[in-house]
Amino acid sequence: MALKTRIREYREKAGMKQSELAELVGARRETIGHLENGKYNPSLKLAMAIAKVFHVTVEDLFEFTED
Template identity: 55%
Template sequence: MKTKIKQYRAAKGLTQQELANLVQVRRETIVFLEKGKYNPSLKLGVLISRVLDVPIEELFDIDD
């Protein structure tokens, strides 16, 4: 799965650790999400989209 989490996170000026803290996961989870090596739960996807203030459809490309 491709994601745009890295781009939106950087635009918000957040580090991986800061985003992880805000959504209550480990930094490694954010790393794997940004690399497309982890499919998040719906709850985590929604939390990330809210923190980044981006519609969830913008963050994740589910066609892959």
């Protein structure tokens, strides 16, 4: 299974830089970049923090797809 993410879409819609999102959720900018590029699977805590920033559910941000 692969993890598909919509973080970049929500972040850009909010006019936010990766570094700004990272600061809000207590992560590194590189972590946000890896999440957006599908190179990193977030912890539940991080996924929930990002969802809270955008006022959406975790399911709105992440989707598991079959490879």
